[in-house]
Amino acid sequence: MLKLTKKADYGLIAMRHLTAVRPRSASAKELAEHYGLPAPVLAKILQILVRGGYLASEHGSNGGYRLSRPPEEITAFDIVRAIDGPIFLTSCFTENGDCEHHKKCSIRDPLRRIHEGIIGLLTRMTMADLATDTEAAGVVPVALTGASTLTVLNRQ
DSSP states (O other): OOOOOOHHHHHHHHHHHHHHHSSSEEESHHHHHHHHHOHHHHHHHHHHHHHTSSEEEEEETOOEEEEEEEEGOOOOHHHHHHHOSOOOOOOOGSSSSSOOOOOSSSSSSHHHHHHHHHHHHHOOBBBBHHHSSSHTTTTTOOOSSSSSOOOOOOOO
């Protein structure tokens, strides 16, 4: 089963929310309460996204997190990769890339095309896309809730 980690799912949920409410910011506590997410985990995820340059952190009584760039410039792939690291469908596509069946493998090339298709979809899906009505826009949902439509396993 291909599956996003919970952390990546939470990150996409938070980014979608922050896209929808921009330019207003939202605190980790507000986001966690609104979506029923664990606040400590979400706070760590938001800090990862700040370090990755996708969010800005604002201090003070009206502080919180906000997008640091236009949502059209941030992709689902950016967020998943920032949180989980590289995405690999199978061990064939890691940096070392070979297994003991490499020379006789009959599915490596078809799996590579599937892998590239998943990466392509995540790369084309922007935060602006996630924040709009995806069915009306004709866009395939990637991950909008805890029960993701398309999920990607991130194992190295």
